[in-house]
Amino acid sequence: MQSKRGRLDRYLAKQLIQPKKAIRQLLLQGRVKVDDAICKDMDKQIDEFSHILVDDRTLQSNQPIYIMLHKPVGVVSATQDPNHKTVLDLINHPQKHELHIVGRLDLNTSGLVLLTNDSRWSSQLMHPQHKVTKRYKVRLANPIQHEYIEGFANGFHFEYEGVTTLPAKLEIVAEREAIVSILEGKYHQIKRMFGRYRNPVVELHRLSVGLLELDPVLKCGESRMLTQSEVFLVRS
The missing domain is CATH 3.30.2350.10 (Pseudouridine synthase)
Structure with missing residues (x-):
């Protein structure tokens, strides 16, 4: 089974249904957290267990089993x-x-x-x-x-x-x-x-x-x- 790794900006664009430019602004404004740390890196690699928040709203919080x-x-x-x-x-x-x-x-x-x-x-x-x-x-x-x-x-x-x-x-x-x-x-x-x-x-x-x-x-x-x-x- 393949790992579900990918870029943060692509994940956000898909989840929020927003264009790449809007996602860049979200990141630059420090409104995105990955694993409890503010992330401004569009190329950040995430997986299915990365905890992702936008404006303190949880988008993903899966736990490994x-x-x-x-x-x-x-x-x-x-x-x-x-x-x-x-x-x-x-x-x-x-x-x-x-x-x-x-x-x-x-x-x-x-x-x-x-x-x-x-x-x-x-x-x-x-x-x-x-x-x-x-x-x-x-x-x-x-x-x-x-x-x-x-x-x-x-x-x-x-x-x-x-x-x-x-x-x-x-x-x-x-x-x-x-x-x-x-x-x-x-x-x-x-x-x-x-x-x-x-x-x-x-x-x-x-x-x-x-x-x-x-x-x-x-x-x-x-x-x-x-x-x-x-x-x-x-x-x-």
């Missing part, structure tokens, strides 16, 4: 779906329909899902160039062999997309359980990687995205707002 959800199996990562309950159906927030999903999970995958209205924040987490690690707990139908570790580290070529996966880390924690860390999120990626060994994934659960870990207190279907320190884990 950051939510962590423990997604259950059977819930779809979408804002609406005719056949399944969606992650938004589980959120109790008056502005939930303004949120977008940060890193979707398959219908049959559980675990950490993040939702926000801050497109720059979500881009820092999910844009491929940032290579943010996603960790998953996986339960397999058959015993895991140690040869899988090297295969995951080398990457797999997905012929359908014509790409090779980035190196992934596989940690065997039990005969049929593992922790997998990946830097991308291709279609059914983990299931397809284990599929190379003809070992079906029985359960898949996302533990973390970057430094943000699923709160162990959250039960399946529960959500909460992120703390300020959790939000800044991404920005740092």
Whole structure:
């Protein structure tokens, strides 16, 4: 989702339905405040969370929202779906329909899902160039062999997309359980990687995205707002 950044003068002209010359006068007269400070710069860059006042009348005062959800199996990562309950159906927030999903999970995958209205924040987490690690707990139908570790580290070529996966880390924690860390999120990626060994994934659960870990207190279907320190884990 693209960030809603733009020039202050263009925003004012659109909101006040006034020509550029009138907007210039407003600014020069010190009648415009951006984030509680008088602003006379027409080229000032603002976004959807800039607090903007004209003659002490509020034009914009949006607040960023950051939510962590423990997604259950059977819930779809979408804002609406005719056949399944969606992650938004589980959120109790008056502005939930303004949120977008940060890193979707398959219908049959559980675990950490993040939702926000801050497109720059979500881009820092999910844009491929940032290579943010996603960790998953996986339960397999058959015993895991140690040869899988090297295969995951080398990457797999997905012929359908014509790409090779980035190196992934596989940690065997039990005969049929593992922790997998990946830097991308291709279609059914983990299931397809284990599929190379003809070992079906029985359960898949996302533990973390970057430094943000699923709160162990959250039960399946529960959500909460992120703390300020959790939000800044991404920005740092």
